Amino acid sequence: MTKRTATPDAGTDTAIAAAVAVLDDQGKVRKRIQILPFGDPFHGRDGRGPYRLVDATHAQAVIDATAAVQRDTDLFIDYDHQSVLAVPNGGTARAAGWIKGLSVEADGIHAEVEWTAPALAALEAGEYRYVSPHFRFAQADGRITRLVNVGLTNSPNLDLAAIAAADMALSTGDQKPMKSVAEALGLSADASEEEVLAAIKDMMEKSTAQSAQITAIDKTLADVRVTVGVAADADGTAIATALAEKAASFDPAQFVPRASYDALAKGVREEAEKSAVAAVDQAVADGKVPPAQRAWALDLVKKDKASFHSFIAGAAPFAAGDIITEKSGDKDAPKLSADEAAIASQLGLTEEKFLKSREEGNV
Template structure:
């Protein structure tokens, strides 16, 4: 990103505009007011302008820039723009209300307002009627760039919405540029940027800070939940709880992963060797026909105890039944012995499959 040696407000001037009446048609005080209308161009009653708020995308850009410059502080509403007209000359400016949110509506930019009790009473009494935004605009084409604040007034310069005040002249407007430039330099310093950082760089840094802040808040919330802490527990409390939980872990209950893996491998290898030895011995003893060796080996690897139970009930085959070739069809078994039937029940093997394997081993 390239740096620009200008502030976001360079090349702009300020204007004050009276928006819609602060009372609705029934005489009730509005809590949501129009601050800037769509218009390309917009002129004041005194002929000043043109100002421009082209469309919804432009309006959203104005809101985004305003929020970035405010950096978390709320826009305020004063009386008769005293923050602009009186404060620079040593006067004061009391808040009449605070703008809690800015939104893009069908007719322009609106603000959600929280009035002070005094301002609410003054509006109901008819002492003030209009709310007027103080905004910046590009000097070259009148394009509105951001909102500064707003004020209650009785001297509108626009019809209905976005009315430029007749109380501030061009010289006073230009005097504000230097102050805004210094303000942007302070923002840049707070964000760790150089004093001449441009608008885009400052906005990107603010966005990054906000995203990292949100991610950190989410991580802290998860930590509080996992540690059973209250929602308002701070970082120090979280660290203490995590340390206490770590200290409570008994190392004797755990083994290194490498040692565990090596032991598990040895157990598997020993189990396989034991299964192979048991099956080979059973074949040699005549309790398992050679043709059933694969089946017996599979059973022994899965459950060596069940295989030994099978062997306990198995009747050894005669040497001639296993080793000598018999004529086709000779010596075929057609029924199971009592022990063989028990062995089938224990292993889950069907009598038919047992007889087929037995007769295959004698063929």
């Protein structure tokens, strides 16, 4: 049993869409025109439809499918859709212009147009005013699948008139297999429509990923250019030359191995710790720092050695056994320890003020 081969147009029909004015507000001929609007769905003035161009992703798929069919051939603009109406009946159709590029914009699909001289003269003279696209759409749900061409027209009543109508004498359904499309995508000649569309989608995703990678590389190169001090547009050769020059000017004597640096830094820290401990212990031994305040003094000398030594230089020595006795007639008054008496003396506080500060939690 022979396998039936699907084509990119399998299960689709064909239509001519709404007319769009070619002249701008100043009466000049547009070279960039909208050829398909977004709509989910939209209908023709004669009620045909529904047709759907859902969003930017759908529009890009239409452009990609069109490019896969056209390959290296430009889409053309004819007069009054003569390529549809006249050519099948033995007539001819002259080109009014050539579409040099398609893009997705905020309101739908736009085209860059290169008008022929006769068409440009006709447009400027007002002999023609509108363009309308000829496209394929899915019979099942009206989703537009690809563009066929565009026509200059003065007949807005053709808006979305189905080309498959009797007066247009076009067949629908499966068309002649487009083996070249499948082959261009690296598929077998009998690839199905689903396989072709999947290959197109994969190609788009890879293109997006490659674009992201290129952007990242460009960012990295920009940073490298700044680091090595070359121009913002310097190429790979200039960057490599600058790197080589920097490597040649490197002086090992100006640097030390990381392990050696870490060992030296550790030794400095340990020596500083020993020095701080020795200074505090000597101050305690000299009676200038009470033993209970040793931790405070050690913290001070580590943070601010100059303040510590200034404090020690002005501190009066005290005897370890000294205490302040209670006052006569006030047997219930709190007593100060020797350490507290020494602190009060160094702070210039009377016993009463020190006790009050202690009660309030300030010392």
